[in-house]
Amino acid sequence: MTEHSNQLSNFHGGLKLSGHKTMSITSPISQAKIPAKVIIPLHQHIGDSGELLVKTGDKVLKGQPLTQPTSYVSAPVHASTSGTITEITEHKIPHPSGLSAACVVIETDGKDEWIELTPVKNYQQLDATDLRNIIRHAGIVGLGGAAFPTAVKLNPGPTHTIETVIFNGAECEPYITCDDMLMRERADEIISGIQISLHVLNSDNGIIAIESNKPEAIGALKQAIKKNNTTNIKVISIPALYPTGGEKQLIKVITGKEVPSNGLPADIGAVVQNVGTMAAIHQAIHFGKPLISRIVTITGKGVKKPQNLDTLIGTPMSELISQCGGYKENADHLVMGGPMMGFTLTTDQLPIIKGCNCLLVESSDDQQTQRRVMPCIRCGECARVCPATLLPQQLYWYASSKNFDKVQDYHLFDCIECGCCAYVCPSQIPLVQYYRFAKTEIWNLERDRQKSDHARIRHDFRQTRLEKEKQEREERLRKKKEMLAKKKQENPETADKDPKQAAIEAALARVKEKKEQAGINPKNVENLTEAQQKLIEEADSRRQQSKVE
Amino acid sequence: MLFKTASSPHQNQAITVDQVMQKVLLALIPGTIAAIVFFGWGVFINIIIASLTALTCEALMLVLRNRPVKPYLTDGSAIVTACLLALALPQLAPWWLTVIGTAFAIIFAKHLYGGLGFNPFNPAMAGYVVVIISFPREMTQWVPPLIEGYTHLNFIETFKLIFTGIAPDRFSWDAITMATPLDTLKVQLGLELSINDIHQHKTYGPLFGSLSGVGWEWINGLFLASGIWLAYKRLIDWRIPAGVLGMLFFLSNSFALYDYASFTPPSFHLFSGGIMLGAFFIATDPVTASTTRKGRWLYGMGIGLLIFIIRTWGGYPDGIAFAVLLMNMAAPLLDYYTMPRAYGHQWYEIPGYHKEDQDE
Known part of the structure; x- marks a missing residue:
């Protein structure tokens, strides 16, 4: 296994950031305590939330599914420990909106009793679809933060051939060390998960990309590769430059190719998976364990003992903080994720979810508390550091003036919100906030447009239908008139009469004709007596008379 | 406990607009000293006049435009404009010429367009062009370098000349100024x-x-x-x-x-x-x-x-x-x-090129 760092390319811009990583790697990964209750949001991933399988009062075991996926892009959630469901309710979730969502609250029994597990004996004998199904039902999603269902990502479809499978251990955001610690301590699990993924993707080899500032992790993985006599996986050390761990940037660094705008990595034959996800796949296939825990970095200058905790999904954040010695006096901001792309939380009474890689407690001296926003002086530093080669100052200009057409001309939707531009901005403008605003506004406009399009199409359809009916009616009327006119030409004498009278006469004539044809004649008229004959005649004359009358 | 919220990124580098301006001013010092050494006190007096005018106009405009005065007045941009303009003017330019140029730069070229960050024209150069077009004669009042064979004015004489237009008795105007x-x-x-x-x-x-x-x-x-x-x-x-x-x-x-x-x-x-x-x-x-x-x-x-x-x-x-x-x-x-080709885009997607043209 040699490093091919000389063959690496680079992406535009980027930032050399100070890592702040050492504070949370002084101790090995510890097990977080089982909390008194776990709060498991039903929707923790990109895609649809599943269908609820349990009800209040149910006793659940560790690993028992609480939902089942309802659509293709979906993932189930599982009970992360054994206990009783006390309520299924709206609870605050860690989301930028600060809103609440449906959660299952489990009062734990402390036994941590597993449901019966069914490991796969020999995964190589299973085909890709079966393995994907196991991964899907294990609720595995991308653990790098985006939480996209892994089974979907492992299915590039028949039209794509995957040439490069990249396993992302870059971890370029400052402060976060959960992948680093995982790679150091559980390299074997990662390698095992990678083998399964390569099998599923029908790919011959994989590349593990790690930033050069993590020599221990690189060493541990190389060791694991050697130990397992693996030849199809290589470890590549990539330069530490934020955001090299971004999917598009990493693909550029490793392959030199760019994911087309609006496209997917699979379009250029690449797939990127987080290393933590690989360890989860290993657990799911070899032990049958669903994704019920993850490693979370609790760090920052506002927390007493920064460290990495192997945490059950649904554990309240406050429990983790207290396990880390609690807040310092100057704790100021609580961020989920890293300092560059994470979002602030207003409270720590929130559950850990699958996508939560880091809890960053910033102290009051971290943040520039007196952030004085000045006008943009168009210095262009933002454009210099933008890893998507955009012109952030133009985007800002058009986003703030709500010129949503122009802002798209400047490729707003290629912005990955990495925050490099805002980091270097001498005017301290919260640029990313403007881009998020513009994106949301455009999505809203798009939705409104689709709605109005739909309504217009329906309206147009109705109009055409009414028009058609009207035309058909007129056509019928016209035909009838024509027919009458034709008749009038054919027999002028009948036509002269009142049409009603003519119709009656015609009908009578028809009846008469029918009668004659059917031969409706008096029956039993033979061999009559004279008296009988007379009676008949009388009756006939009466009938005749009444007819005349 | 409730935490404060903020938009990401949650850290940024230290340099601010004020610091950029301060560093630019710092970088102007050596050349300015050389100008004073070779061409006398006029340069220095011009800078002071221009700076005071710029700060006054800046404050006035900020008040009129209902903007916070302190952060903008202390950002240093007005002083930079003033210094650049003053360094471009002749050393013996009358005081009112410097005032007009600077005032035009700050009031018209800068603030009427929306202030810092919004002006399409360089304020110092706009001010300079106004005075060079309006007062061509005064804009030729350059002094010869301080070398032997040419006349020199001391600080007081320079000051008097700039503010009163009266040349010291011992020299004629022609001897003082030179192209x-x-x-x-x-x-x-x-x-x-x-x-x-x-x-x-x-x-x-x-x-x-x-x-x-x-x-x-x-x-x-x-x-x-x-x-x-x-x-x-x-x-x-x-x-x-x-x-x-x-x-x-x-x-x-x-x-x-x-x-x-x-x-x-x-x-x-x-x-x-x-x-x-x-x-x-x-x-x-x-x-x-x-x-x-x-x-x-x-x-x-x-x-x-x-x-x-x-x-x-x-x-x-x-x-x-x-x-x-x-x-x-x-x-x-x-x-x-000259928009750069964004990641994931083709070169023909940048303005000035049309994909349709390429396809035809």
Whole structure:
């Protein structure tokens, strides 16, 4: 296994950031305590939330599914420990909106009793679809933060051939060390998960990309590769430059190719998976364990003992903080994720979810508390550091003036919100906030447009239908008139009469004709007596008379 | 406990607009000192007048525009404008001329367009153009360098002259003021004298140093040095001065090679007048310049081209202000057509190219 760092390319811009990583790697990964209750949001991933399988009062075991996926892009959630469901309710979730969502609250029994597990004996004998199904039902999603269902990502479809499978251990955001610690301590699990993924993707080899500032992790993985006599996986050390761990940037660094705008990595034959996800796949296939825990970095200058905790999904954040010695006096901001792309939380009474890689407690001296926003002086530093080669100052200009057409001309939707531009901005403008605003506004406009399009199409359809009916009616009327006119030409004498009278006469004539044809004649008229004959005649004359009358 | 919220990123680097301005001011110091050393106290007095005017106008406009006064007044941008303008004016410019130029720069060119960050034209150069067009005679009140054979004024005399217009009894006006070497060269070349003749001339000869004019070469050399420092610190983009100076060198060198007797040599072009101040401090004003890499090259080269044209064939001895303002106008267009190819996009998707054309 040699490093091919000389063959690496680079992406535009980027930032050399100070890592702040050492504070949370002084101790090995510890097990977080089982909390008194776990709060498991039903929707923790990109895609649809599943269908609820349990009800209040149910006793659940560790690993028992609480939902089942309802659509293709979906993932189930599982009970992360054994206990009783006390309520299924709206609870605050860690989301930028600060809103609440449906959660299952489990009062734990402390036994941590597993449901019966069914490991796969020999995964190589299973085909890709079966393995994907196991991964899907294990609720595995991308653990790098985006939480996209892994089974979907492992299915590039028949039209794509995957040439490069990249396993992302870059971890370029400052402060976060959960992948680093995982790679150091559980390299074997990662390698095992990678083998399964390569099998599923029908790919011959994989590349593990790690930033050069993590020599221990690189060493541990190389060791694991050697130990397992693996030849199809290589470890590549990539330069530490934020955001090299971004999917598009990493693909550029490793392959030199760019994911087309609006496209997917699979379009250029690449797939990127987080290393933590690989360890989860290993657990799911070899032990049958669903994704019920993850490693979370609790760090920052506002927390007493920064460290990495192997945490059950649904554990309240406050429990983790207290396990880390609690807040310092100057704790100021609580961020989920890293300092560059994470979002602030207003409270720590929130559950850990699958996508939560880091809890960053910033102290009051971290943040520039007196952030004085000045006008943009168009210095262009933002454009210099933008890893998507955009012109952030133009985007800002058009986003703030709500010129949503122009802002798209400047490729707003290629912005990955990495925050490099805002980091270097001498005017301290919260640029990313403007881009998020513009994106949301455009999505809203798009939705409104689709709605109005739909309504217009329906309206147009109705109009055409009414028009058609009207035309058909007129056509019928016209035909009838024509027919009458034709008749009038054919027999002028009948036509002269009142049409009603003519119709009656015609009908009578028809009846008469029918009668004659059917031969409706008096029956039993033979061999009559004279008296009988007379009676008949009388009756006939009466009938005749009444007819005349 | 409840935490504060903020938008990501949650950390940023320390440098602020104020610090950028402060560093630019710092970088102006060596060249300014050289100007004072070679051309007397007038330079210093002009800077003080311009700065006071700029701060007053800035405060006034901020109040009128209902903007917070303190953060904007202390950002340093008004002082930078004032210094750049003052350094471009003749050393003995009357006080009211400096006041008018600066006031126009701050009130009209800066604040009426929306203040810091929104002005399409370089305020200092807009102010300069107003005074050079309105008061051409006063704009020729340059002094000869402080070398033997020429008259010198002390601080008091300079002060009096600037504020009252009264020259000290011992000198006549003609003895005090003198055209700049750049102007001299231009006028004399126009009179069919060769470069060599002018250098040998008994009146003008001593004005010329080894590169350009006496004193001017020092001022320009020091502005060049501190400009390189600014570029190294990435407070300005090196592409703009490189474009200006590269273009000016290329053109002046080509013409001098073609006819060395009647075209100014590149060494003279690059070290006379306000060229280094213009290239490193004025053209690089980010607000009014192009923002893309290619755009900045073109913007710089455009300024270099215009300076050469105006200096060689135009009606003014130095053309920096006009060149900069003309290219300011072109900046939005340059920005649009030099948009870089974004990640995941094809080169033909950038403006100016149309995919349909390619497909046909």
